[in-house]
Amino acid sequence: MHTEDSIALLRENVEIFLPYQALEEKLALVRQENRPLRIKLGFDPTAPDLHLGHAVVLKKLKQFQELGHTVVIIIGDFTARIGDPTGKNKSRPPLSAPQVLENAQTYVKQLSKILDVEKCQIRYNSEWLGAMDMTETIRLLSQVTLAQILQRTDFSNRFQNNMPISMHELVYPLLQGFDSLQIHADLEMGGTDQLFNCSMGRQLQESQGAPGQAVLCMPLLKGIDGSAKMSKSEGNIIGLTDAPQEMFGKIMSIPDALLPEYLHLVTDFTPSEKQALLAKLEQGENPMNLKKRIGTNIVTQYHSAEAAAGAQEFFQKQVQSKGFTEKEFTTVGLASLPLDTAQPLRLLDLCKALKPQESNSNLKRLIEAGSVLVNGDKILNAQSLVQVENTTLKIRIGKRGFFEVVPQ
C-alpha cells in the first residue's frame, strides 16, 4: 500500500514526529490489521474563518486521505465554550452554544475546499464531553499532574509573568486528549503549537491501556506581516474564502523573506518545481516574479486558473501601473450619494460620501497627506471645491479607493 515514495511524501514538511518513527510504525500496524489509519484533526469553532495556516495541516491530511486513510474531524463544540489557551497571553471568552454551532457549519464548508469532506468522519466532542458526570470528570483529571500541565509554555509564561490563568483553561488539554481516546485515533495532526495538546492525547490513551496515537505537527505558517504565526486575532491572515484579487494582493504584500516558506508550505508545486523556482531566486531574479507565481498558484487552488489570471492582471493594473486613468474604478451615481448638490461641493464632503465609514478628521488627513487624487491631480486642500455636475469625475482616496462619479 505504501511505497518508499509515498512515505517520503507524507514526511515532507512535517516538523515534529512523536515519536520519531511513529509514522512508519503506525503504517506497519494498520497494514497488519488490514485497515486504514484513523487520523484525528481537531478544530475549535471559535472564529469561523480558515486560512492558509490551517491549509498547511489540511494539505497534509489530504495526502493521507488520497492514500485511503480515514480522517476524523473533531469539531470542538464543547471545548470551544472553554477556549483554547494556545498562543494566547490572555484568556479567551467562552462562546455561546448557537454561535459555536453556526461556526462549525461554516468550518466544514471551508474544509471541503481542501479535503474530501464526504469521506471524512465528522464528530462533535460535546457528544462525549457533554455527557460526562462529575465522577468521570474527576477521574480524568486525576490522570495528570499540575507540573505536567505547567510544562506547557503558554501556561508557564503566563504563570511567570503574573498573568491570570483560569482553572478551566488548565483542563483544556485534557479534554482535547480525551477526544483521541474516544475516537481511537491512530495519529493526530496539528500545528507545532498543538504538540502539547496532542501528546496529552497520547498519554491518556496509554494510561487507559490503549495504543498511544502518533503525533505529527506541521510548521506554523507565518502571517502576511511576517510575524510568528498567521492567526485571525493578529489580523494577518489569508482566508481560504478571500476573493481572488484580495488573496493575490495579500500574497504580494508578504515580506520577500517569507517566499521560501510559502512556496514549500502552501503551494501545489512539485518538489522539483519548487527547487527550480528557488534556484532562480538565488540567481538574483526579482522576488516579485516568484511572488506572482506563488500568488497565481494559490489563487488557482482555492478559486480557478481564470480567477488567478484575472487577479494578477488586476494587481498589475491597479497597483503596479503608474497611470491613473487605466485603473479600475467603481462607478458611483452622483444621485445615489448623500449630498446636497445645490451647494458648492467640497472635496472633503465628496470623500465622506464615498467613504462613509471614515471620519472627517481622517479623510482630511488623507487629503493633506497627498493621498487623494481627482482626475489624476493631487488636491491637498480638503476645502477645495469640486465640480461634479454634468461631468464624470475620477477620484482616488487612499491606495485602494478608486471611484468614478457619474452624473445622476
Added chain:
RNA sequence: GGGGAGAUUCCAGAGUGGCCAAAUGGGACGGACUGUAACUCCGUUAGCGUAAGCUUUCGAAGGUUCGAAUCCUUCUCUCCCCA
C-alpha cells in the same frame, strides 16, 4: 480569611492636580522610493468644525477642587505575599 500592588488611548507601556487628546515602542494608515500591496526612509494616528475653538476619552459609579488620568469614597476585575 488577612495584608499589599494594580486596571491608561488598537496593543504594550509612561504619566501621580493645570504645560495631557496624554511620552515612547509596536501596529495601522499615508507619502517618497521600487514596474512587489516587499525592503528602506519620512509623516500621520479621538470626534466635530473653514478656522478660532468645542465635545468625548485614562476599569465603573459618585465626590473634593476654579481645574482630576492624577486626590477621596464605594464597586468590579487581576496579580503578589501570608494563613
